[in-house]
Structure formats: C-alpha cells, structure tokens
Amino acid sequence: MQCRFSLVSLICVAAAAHAQPARDWAAVDSALGRKGAAQAAGVMRYGFPRSDLQVTVNGVRLAPALALGSWLAFRDVGGGSVMAMGDLVMLEAEVGPVMRALQAGGVEQTALHNHVLGESPHVMYMHVSAHGDPVKIARTVHDALARTGTPAASPAPATPPALDLDTAAVARTLGVAGKANGGVYQVSVPRRETIREDGHEVPPSMGVATAINFQPTGSGRAAITGDFVLRAAEVNPVIRALHGAGIEVTALHSHMLDEEPRLFFMHFWANDDAAALARGLRNALDHMAVRTAGR
Known part of the structure; x- marks a missing residue:
C-alpha cells in the first residue's frame, strides 16, 4: 500500500513539474x-x-x-x-x-x-x-x-437592450443555445471532430465553429448571416437546404491554409420570419457533423 501511494505521489510531482502555468x-x-x-x-x-x-x-x-x-x-x-x-x-x-x-x-x-x-x-x-x-x-x-477606422475599446453598456426575438424558440429549433450581444443573438455550433493546424488543436472559438447570427428587424422578422464550417461532402447538401428555406448563399471559400481536415466556409443571408429561418438553418445543420441537441 505504501509503495502504491509513493508511486502515485511521484507521478503527481512529475505531472506538476511539467504542467504549464x-x-x-x-x-x-x-x-x-x-x-x-x-x-x-x-x-x-x-x-x-x-x-x-x-x-x-x-x-x-x-x-x-x-x-x-x-x-x-x-x-x-x-x-x-x-x-x-x-x-x-x-x-x-x-x-x-x-x-x-x-x-x-x-x-x-x-x-x-x-x-x-x-x-x-x-x-x-x-x-x-x-x-x-x-x-x-x-x-x-x-x-x-490603426490604419483603419476601428474605434478604441469602449465599455459595454450597463444594461444591454432587450432583443425583439424569441431567443428560447430559436435555441430549441437549432438545438444550441446562443447569447445576446450588441442587439444580435449569436449562436456557435461546434463540429464533432477535432480540427488541427500545424499539429496543434484549433478550438471552436478560434473560428472553426459554425456561426449563426440573428438581428431582429421587427414584426417577428430577423436578418441572419454567419458562416457554416463544412467538410467537402457537406457543401452542396447544405446549399440545397438553405435554398429550400429561402436563405441565400453569399460566399463559399477557405479561411485557413493548412487545417486538417480540410474545411470550407459558407456565408449566408436572409431577412424573413425568424422562426422559419431557424427551421431552415436547423435543416442545414442536420446535414453536418455538428454538436446539436438530439444528435
């Protein structure tokens, strides 16, 4: 028993020595x-x-x-x-x-x-x-x-404005909860597989999660844009799903040079009934290997 305890202690000490602060x-x-x-x-x-x-x-x-x-x-x-x-x-x-x-x-x-x-x-x-x-x-x-008109940092408003959008319904439809930010409901949908570049893992927050943004435009409508992060085989099924929901594809391209697996980024736009758009977006997500509720 004492030997086992000592071995564990040595392992813990070694791990602590190699841990990155x-x-x-x-x-x-x-x-x-x-x-x-x-x-x-x-x-x-x-x-x-x-x-x-x-x-x-x-x-x-x-x-x-x-x-x-x-x-x-x-x-x-x-x-x-x-x-x-x-x-x-x-x-x-x-x-x-x-x-x-x-x-x-x-x-x-x-x-x-x-x-x-x-x-x-x-x-x-x-x-x-x-x-x-x-x-x-x-x-x-x-x-x-500094060579652009990008403003200096400014403090966030103490009380963000309420969104004229049923965000709970959007989250249920998409299978992923988002957050309100600057008058926009932002949803991030990570892929199932690990993305790497130059041997290093690229986490979702470094631009490899599908981004879906809703900006309310009144009377239950919202302007939506963002980008789907896709494998090659997913590209055209997602285009068809978006077109079926009245959502236009505005760009298809790469964002990175040496990622594994290879990814394609598809941008989109629509301004219509928010609930209907959420259903169309969910249909597109269902053609992808992503982490959403119920999958």
Whole structure:
C-alpha cells in the first residue's frame, strides 16, 4: 500500500513539474488596448467591432455584432509561443495598408474576401494567422488596425437592450443555445471532430465553429448571416437546404491554409420570419457533423 501511494505521489510531482502555468494575458491586453475574453480550451479572444461603419444590406443596417466584428484569438502552444488566428473587417481602401503592416510584423494572411453581397459600402474580410510571441503579434495587429477606422475599446453598456426575438424558440429549433450581444443573438455550433493546424488543436472559438447570427428587424422578422464550417461532402447538401428555406448563399471559400481536415466556409443571408429561418438553418445543420441537441 505504501509503495502504491509513493508511486502515485511521484507521478503527481512529475505531472506538476511539467504542467504549464496559466498565461498572464495582461501584456497582450495592453498591446491591443482592450481586455480579452477567456474561452474554453485556454483560448483568449479579443473583439474589435467596427462601430464606425454604417453598412446596409437590402435596407438593413448591420449591427457590428451581426457581421462587422473583427476578432483575434490566441492559444498557448508551449515554449512561450502562441497560435493566433483572426478575422479583420475593413473597407477596400484599408486592405493594402493593413496587409503591409501585418506582413512587416510577421502576421500572415490566409484569406481575403467578401462575406455578404450587395452591402454598401463594400466590406472586405482579412483572415490572419501567426505563431510566436503573443505581445509581438498583438502589437503588430494593433499597428495594422490603426490604419483603419476601428474605434478604441469602449465599455459595454450597463444594461444591454432587450432583443425583439424569441431567443428560447430559436435555441430549441437549432438545438444550441446562443447569447445576446450588441442587439444580435449569436449562436456557435461546434463540429464533432477535432480540427488541427500545424499539429496543434484549433478550438471552436478560434473560428472553426459554425456561426449563426440573428438581428431582429421587427414584426417577428430577423436578418441572419454567419458562416457554416463544412467538410467537402457537406457543401452542396447544405446549399440545397438553405435554398429550400429561402436563405441565400453569399460566399463559399477557405479561411485557413493548412487545417486538417480540410474545411470550407459558407456565408449566408436572409431577412424573413425568424422562426422559419431557424427551421431552415436547423435543416442545414442536420446535414453536418455538428454538436446539436438530439444528435
């Protein structure tokens, strides 16, 4: 009995010696000029809403939380290094200066494209990736965003506005509960399999979960957008499911370069009865290997 106890003790001591201490993100907060939000799996995520932009699609003014939110996420990968990924929202005239600033600081681009169609003014989305010192990465991104109209961080309102949307019904239909953020109901649906890049796990909060956003537009209607994260065999069944519900596909492309398994990102748009749209979205999710209630 004493031997077993001693062996367990030695194992515990060895494990403690190899355990990674929790990273202090204060220096990254300082470099980015805002606080991050801790996510599952050790991810720290920072938001940069483009509240300076007044973008409309088919008469709907987009809330920043619907489709105009830049973000950057970090995950510790050991040895003092992090893996960083993000998506930066910008006007066409901002693309060149931002890309040059990122390249100068060692932050790479993995995609540049649209997410919606017919918006005014036209908006581009630049996906970024980096590995290394988190403070250096943060300073580079901060310097790049300084070349855009991205506002400085501002405190969240003490009492968020109530959503004109039956969020409980939407959650029941989708099989996943979401959260209210900036006048938008945001739902994140993770895939079942583990996604990896460069040998490291990429958690859902680093951009590999399906994102579905509802912005109420009155009388039970909502504008919806986001992106489905798909394997190749899922792409066309999901397109057909969305079209069957009156939901338009606005983009289909990659966001990453070396992920395993290979993923495709499908963006969508509709402005219609929220309950009907939720049913259509759930039908699309049922063609995918995702984690929803009842599956």
